[in-house]
């Protein structure tokens with residue numbers, strides 16, 4: 028298997044060479060030249076595998092250029108009970124017959140991004156060591172992504188992380204989670220400004236090609252293919268958990284922002300996993316819900332992004348969406364390139380009256396969106412009915428799932444974060460604070476390690492240069 032660009036401008040490239048890259052050279056996203064097909068016989072054999080064995084079988088289809096023994100070792104070191112709370116890694120529980128929760132938030136930062144990011148840390152370290160290279164990861168965060176990246180890269184050889192965050196603008200939990208890391212290769216920079224200032228600094232550094240090459244600056248954003256690959260595994264695992272026989276159909280509901288998580292479900296389905304529906308659940312930032320309902324993809328301006336109580340889904344555009352559109356238009360890179368030119372020019376494209384839109388049901392996609400009031404009502408209802416507390420993102424998924432359940436088809440709702448991270452809304456819904464998971468009780472009293480900086484491009488450049496000289 029090799030990787031090509033959704034816009035057609037990249038020669039087929041092996042996995043280990045796209046691993047550290049962001050966009051393809053033509054501005055598109057990398058995608059397998061053909062999806063591996065899992066036939067009924069293989070599916071039957073995979074049913075009894077544990078998480079690590081299953082992950083290994085799936086990854087070796089997508090990364091044939093990593094020797095098997097090395098890949099096995101990477102998988103075994105990543106998906107441990109120590110990091111993810113149990114050997115199940117992503118356990119499934121039943122709320123009632125036909126309605127299940129897939130728990131993806133038992134990793135070190137209590138959000139689903141750990142499942143992919145923990146793998147990325149080990150893959151990056153492995154590939155960099157083989158090439159005798161180093162990487163300086165520069166990012167801006169307002170919460171989840173930054174901490175998942177730091178917990179994945181801490182202590183890794185050949186990697187430093189420079190993470191910019193707006194000083195005093197994150198929740199106490201998130202601030203403590205990031206700034207309490209004491210690892211020498213992790214640099215938390217608290218910028219005297221807002222998130223956009225942080226992002227502008229990152230962009231300015233990345234646009235300075237000479238600086239970028241000299242200091243080997245890279246990123247770990249949500250378009251990274253290996254993150255998507257890592258997420259394919261739990262769709263298979265959950266399928267086996269809720270079915271008795273291969274061939275039975277299952278639907279999934281996925282709290283969505285950048286379309287990375289649900290795109291992994293799409294890939295699993297393209298590989299042959301019998302998925303009936305993929306429910307794309309959004310909050311008030313309903314770019315994706317609008318597309319799946321109407322065929323119109325309309326990105327929002329920064330000023331039109333609403334701050335919600337499921338903040339990890341507050342997006343203006345869905346960066347992984349281009350991968351699905353590539354498949355939807357019959358893998359024709361000319362069509363994709365044309366649509367994204369249109370998007371750059373006018374901020375939208377419209378498939379409403381094209382044959383492409385009519386094909387969406389063939390891919391199983393449906394959608395729904397929720398408001399803050401919906402989240403509060405859902406958290407309350409789920410607690411009253413089943414005695415469990417879910418976070419605000421998972422609540423968006425449960426709400427959308429409800430509208431798309433069908434008799435005889437199990438519905439699996441992806442839990443993407445722990446309620447402890449979004450305490451205010453839980454208190455609003457249930458009148459009390461969520462419990463802290465074991466091991467987090469002292470989080471907010473741990474010593475912090477961070478540097479404060481003015482929002483200045485020169486300041487961050489000097490900071491990086493100084494740390495790389497050691």
Ligand SMILES: *Cc1c(COP(=O)(O)O)cnc(C)c1O
Pocket residue numbers: 138139140171249282283284285286287288289339340420443444
């Ligand atoms: C990132 C995130 C999402 C959205 O996932 P995408 O892959 O961007 O669609 C949902 N919930 C939580 C808690 C997240 O951190």
